[in-house]
Amino acid sequence: MKPARHHITTCRRCHAPICWALTTANGKRQPLDAEPTAEGNVAAMQGPDGLLYVRSVTVARPEIRPGEWQAMPHHATCSSPPPRRSSGTGQRQRSGVRPVPWQGRQP
Template sequence: MKPASHHVTTCKGCRAPICWALTTANGKRQPVDATPSAEGNVAVMQGPDGLLYVRSITADRPEVRPGEWQAMPHHATCPSPPPRRSSRTGQGTGPLRSVPRQGRQW
């Protein structure tokens, strides 16, 4: 099985076809290669809401079920990934400055 054409987009870094899917573990978006792969370590499926969902293939659940296809996370195959945004605001933005104290000194 492979993704429907309306789910396929291109990677900004390498221009390869990818799909964005929501992880079943925490609902975060994850890019996966649009081309199915027997070496892939994730299973992708389209949910009843029309969205794509991805789960890890683990020792507990190693089989790909009907309606799923096996794929690689695109982070593992992209030769030129775009820079990742920091999830913490203000981190890595430059040197820290001391802030002058105002008011009472404790």
């Protein structure tokens, strides 16, 4: 099965055909490659409300149910991915108490 034509759009970066789906785990949007593939690690389906939903294919639920198709997240195949965010391994700004010179008691 394939996504309906009205769900397919293009990636802003690489201009490949993609479709947007909501994750069943937390309801966030995830781009998928529009072409189904056997190497995909997610299962997509059109819900009764007309929206696309996607779930992970896991060891616990490896089967593709009727009405679903296997797809690949577009982040894994995009030829022009967005720049990576900093992992925070560099020096970071210190927070907390500002160091001040010690002012001991004077008799």
